[in-house]
Amino acid sequence: MREPLSLSERFEASRKHLRSVALRMLGNAHEADDAVQEAWLRLARSDTDDVANLPGWLTTVVARICLDMLRARTARAEEPIDPDFDLASDDTPEQEVLRVDAIGLAMLVVLDRLTPSERLAFVLHDLFDVAFEDIATILDKTPEAARQLASRARRRVRDGDVDHAVADRQWLIESFLVAARGGDMTGLLRVLDPNVVFRADAAAVTLGSLAEIRGAGAVAEAFKGQAHAAWVALLDGELGVAVVPENLLLVLRVEVRDGRIVAIDAVADRTVLDAVDVVVG
Incomplete structure (x- = not known):
């Protein structure tokens, strides 16, 4: 028994x-x-x-x-x-x-x-x-x-009280990641502002990133076929991206304006990451 x-x-x-x-x-x-x-x-x-x-x-x-x-x-x-x-x-x-x-x-x-x-x-x-x-x-x-x-x-x-701007921002970032994973240049260009700027901190550069990329075409080319370990996340309460192949590798802070992504900042510095509140959805 x-x-x-x-x-x-x-x-x-x-x-x-x-x-x-x-x-x-x-x-x-x-x-x-x-x-x-x-x-x-x-x-x-x-x-x-x-x-x-x-x-x-x-x-x-x-x-x-x-x-x-x-x-x-x-x-x-x-x-x-x-x-x-x-x-x-x-x-x-x-x-x-x-x-x-x-x-x-x-x-x-x-x-x-x-x-x-x-x-x-x-x-x-x-x-x-x-x-x-x-x-x-x-x-x-x-x-x-x-x-x-x-x-x-x-x-x-x-x-x-539903913040439609939050929901729209989540949809925009998710669309960006889906297009990046699928190598969809058209999809990437659809969500990126023509003058979008990508910036990476020194730690992200050591991982293989360029320090700065300007323009929708160049940023789209850099992300095409990437983002397989990237997920939409709350970063200190703001929607962005967490890259988690196994442990947290880096975060992408995303700036949105008029329905397009205008800036992406890659942060991989461990001291900074340890202070970021992250929840992945």
Whole structure:
């Protein structure tokens, strides 16, 4: 007869889900890890013998922790914290570079504009299908009030507060990378401003890049057939590109104007990279 799973094994079975909830609540990988770790500490201190649905119980605990963190952030009047990765750590590339699969990078930007209660109601219900009765318990509100919070958040995301410029910028950068990988000169020229400038720091030059390239044709030629390890990313909260063949190699900061890419800056200096907050989508 198989031995029942230990408490730590049952927690580990839910860790990926809990981290996903926390990341979407907080928009910051380090804070998400802190929230999950705090949930484990609370589990270890609690009597859960009568808990029939431990994953549901843990989701509620993580949501409460995240709500408290969001409220504390708001009380300090801080700017929303961008998704953050310690790229100097010994983590594997898979741990270093989180692929945000359920929502896009533009959505992470939008979620930062919701109130803590709106964000919790929207994330738990719309992204993780948590019942409004359970959300109401976390928020200390009625199920109808929780439903209204989610509805208001949904309207703000869908109708009023979506930054279409962010979505357009993401589409433009993605189109640039797709054309580069496919060697599509026409596609590259379509998204590059005629006077686009590419600049590379000294570390990027040692990797084989030219220090500066000017003009759409020359920049397109330089990127044609390249970018196979490049991904759209948030760099300190701004959309750009992360090049990750195994570990983070360099980032491309992209300047957009009037629907075209007007400048690309390649940064490979390790000291600079270690200070950049990166999330790849």
